[in-house]
Amino acid sequence: MGAVYLATDLQTGRQVALKLLSLQREFSPEDLAEVRQRFLRESRAASSLHHPDILEVLESGEAGSDAWIVMELVQGQDLSAYTRSGQLLPVSQVLKITARVARALAYAHRQGVVHRDIKPANVLVDPVHDSVKLSDFGIARIADGSRTRTGLVLGTPSFMSPEQLAGLRVDGRSDLYSLGVLLFQLLTGQLPHQAESMARLMNAIANEPAADVRRLRPQLPESLAMVVALALEKRPELRYANGDQFADDLDAVARQWVEAMPELDLDLAAQQPPGAQTLHAPAQNVDAFAQTQALDARDPRHNP
Structure with missing residues (x-):
């Protein structure tokens, strides 16, 4: 918008x-x-x-x-380019970025501000300065309850919580659901719910459980799959109560990942094309978010 x-x-x-x-x-x-x-x-x-x-x-x-x-004005780019198979960020970077967004949301929610439109395009990352910025607070709320000239309510349906899609009152836990969708997509290159029509998508988000991320990336730990599943609970009261809890669990998983999976990190590094870098060690004039892994998965459908 x-x-x-x-x-x-x-x-x-x-x-x-x-x-x-x-x-x-x-x-x-x-x-x-x-x-x-x-x-x-x-x-x-x-x-x-x-x-x-x-x-x-x-x-x-x-x-x-x-x-x-x-x-x-900030440098860098949003996360949209890193949500497709073959262009995914290293798992450790995904966990770090998501945890930082979760803590930013925890702060905003304590101020009584709900974002309502968490999605890749609204998370800006700058590898040179190790910066993560959540943008567009309140933009979706401007259109809340109003219709655009094309008849659509603004927002990004694939990332909306069940209660937001149903037009119910939302609080910070709706943002955490949306962040769970973003985490799922950053890890797998796919959305947790995909459908050919808006009606089917809304039904899937409201009633169908999201797939286990390990079906798409079997090497991911069970602890991470549990974090994603908790964030994507249909009922708000079953999700994380706040972003700090979400971030704490992501940090714990990240520590386990580094300690338990060093050989996998090496395997991922070996798959990087020439010039590819991580968030913490960008090279001059090189895209620090270059392709790190190719998944054997079909391309995700575009967000409805």
Whole structure:
């Protein structure tokens, strides 16, 4: 939703990211006033978040029929490119990134702010500076309960929790479900639920258990499969209560992985193409997230 531009703050000379949201074009006239009020409320809430792993919102406002948000400018790229088989990150990096996002969410939830649209495109990583940034807080909430001109409620259905898809009230545990979907995809290159239509996808998310990640990557430890399964529980009360718990379990699995699977790490390193690097040791002018492993799995379908 919206386009992002490189801009310069004329008062400070600082380079920033400017996101423009064309509310009048996106939403029906009868919803526009409510959407504008919601935008101002949500952007204020987002600007109150100050966490090293959350993209900082510096300022927001309206200009004619458009709304705008000024954000800190960060280097790197989002995780979208690393969610397909053959382009996956090392498991240790996936666990570290996911744990950092979980702790960022724990902080936001303590401030009473729910993200509502956790997905690869909203997690920015910079291997040079070991940076992880969660972006777009409140953007999905702007459209909550309103219809776009095309008749669709904004959001990313494949990553939505059962309660969010059902239009029920959501809290931080919905974000943790979405983070569980992201973790599943980063580990396997596939989504936990796939369907040919929106109706079938919604039914699958609401009623069908997600596959065990070990069916797609048998070498993953049982402890990690249990973490993913807990995050993807259908009922919110059965999931992690908060992001700190989620992150603690991911950290524990990461320690076990390094201690118990050094030979597997070596095998993965041997499969890297020339120039491939990990998050902690990027080489100059080399993509630190280059292909690390090819899985014998069919390509995932695109998110509906």
